[in-house]
Amino acid sequence: MSKEQEQHQAMPAMGRAQKRKMYNQFGLLKKKNRSTEEGIELYDRMKQEGDDAHTAHVNRVQDSISDQTQGILDNVKETWKEIGYNTAEIKLLEEAWVMTTIKDKETYRSDKKEAKRLRTEANELKTTRLNANNNS
DSSP states (O other), X not given: OOHHHHHHHHSOOOXXXXXXXXXXXXXXXXXXXXXXXXXXXXXXXXXXXHHHHHHHHHHHHHHHHHHHHHHHHHHHHHHHHHHXXXXXXXXXXXXHHHHHHSXXXXXXXXXXXXXXXXXXXXXXXXXHHHHHHHHO
């Protein structure tokens, strides 16, 4: 576990009352007035910290999704090898799998059609390869 994850787990979320009490102890409630220069700086800093935390969270989630997707793809590739596909056919199947797994609203239909074409092409290559081996 990374240090960032440990820190995130170690710090429980505070409720509104707890936050206000903490702000009052540090004198931030007096500074929170937006009409003062100090208040504007405080709000700007808090906004920036919130944006940074959000960006870090989004990156962690995307990395997690990417790792999970790659793991699933590796398992599927092993299955394809066991079924009897060779590396060229697996590349076609992999491209088709990625097109159907990662969805883009604007190109969804064309991606679906292209993925179907790639799967059909991979199956045809496998069939012709196996038929050529059987006829030899």
